[in-house]
Amino acid sequence: NEWVTDVYIEFPTGVTVNSATDFVGGSGGDMFYDETTGEAVEINWHGVTGMGYGVLHAGQSAMATVNVTTTTEFAGNIVLNYEIVGDEYGAEPHSVTGTIGINYPLSWISLDSSAGTLLSGESDEIMITFDTNDIELGTYSCNIIINEVEERDYKIIPVTLLVTDTDYDDDVFPSSTQLFGNYPNPFNPETTISFAVAKNINDATLEIFNIKGQTVKTFNVDTSSHSPIYSVVWNGKDNNQHTVSSGLYLYRMKAGRYTSTKKMILMK
Numbered sequence: 070n071e072w073v074t075d076v077y078i079e080f081p082t083g084v085t086v087n088s089a090t091d092f093v094g095g096s097g098g099d100m101f102y103d104e105t106t107g108e109a110v111e112i113n114w115h116g117v118t119g120m121g122y123g124v125l126h127a128g129q130s131a132m133a134t135v136n137v138t139t140t141t142e143f144a145g146n147i148v149l150n151y152e153i154v155g156d157e158y159g160a161e162p163h164s165v166t167g168t169i170g171i172n173y174p175l176s177w178i179s180l181d182s183s184a185g186t187l188l189s190g191e192s193d194e195i196m197i198t199f200d201t202n203d204i205e206l207g208t209y210s211c212n213i214i215i216n217e218v219e220e221r222d223y224k225i226i227p228v229t230l231l232v233t234d235t236d237y238d239d240d241v242f243p244s245s246t247q248l249f250g251n252y253p254n255p256f257n258p259e260t261t262i263s264f265a266v267a268k269n270i271n272d273a274t275l276e277i278f279n280i281k282g283q284t285v286k287t288f289n290v291d292t293s294s295h296s297p298i299y300s301v302v303w304n305g306k307d308n309n310q311h312t313v314s315s316g317l318y319l320y321r322m323k324a325g326r327y328t329s330t331k332k333m334i335l336m337k
Contacts, residue, residue, distance in 0.1 A: 070155070071163065073100070075115050077111055078149050078150070080108075082109045086108075097116070098118065102114055117156065139175075148171075152164055152166045177204055180196070196253055209232065210227065246265060248264045249262075257336050258305050259304040260302070264324075266292040270292055272292055275288040275290060275320060275323075276288075278318065279318060286303060286308055313335065315335045316334070317332060318332070
């Protein structure tokens, strides 16, 4: 009901504003960006005519571009709080508030850590997770950039994910038995171990051992339902429901004549 003088947008933690342009399009002139930058900041665009009226009039639109950086832990949609303020020469309301939702562009990839310290000769593992749920078919790409603290040196790791359609038939069962592994690994407090069992096998055994070779946990899995994939969740407790200590563990699957052993790490 009145002409716009100000726009305020609040950015959440994990989103850093690098730069922005002015709002351009109003017949009364531009709304100027206040040059605010940084993480979790509120930025403002302001514009009034010489008479004190708003620069964006009824039926008009204006556009601005904001450049932001998101941290690797920020894996989700970005929700921005906004307020649009008028010049108070019209009827109430003189301001309108709400939220803007932006789909996180890298929801298909996430890292379990974005910072740490390594001395010369040391190494560390970073878990990278790919998730194709609710994304369209196509090719997705990004760069994982490893920076030195003072950014005097960096390494770029290009990543490409191709998402294709597959015809899945519930009546198709795996032709062979296979232990896929556990996720996450390292884990705390629980991890999921997945495996496939051929149709002619009706049971499987999954055993977890400590580094001394002692049996920690045993799972007996009934595979007579002939599901394509089975999974077992280990919560880090032994057969007596005692919590085990952190460290390296081995898990072995037996199904028919098939036997396979893999490693996993419990970190606390």
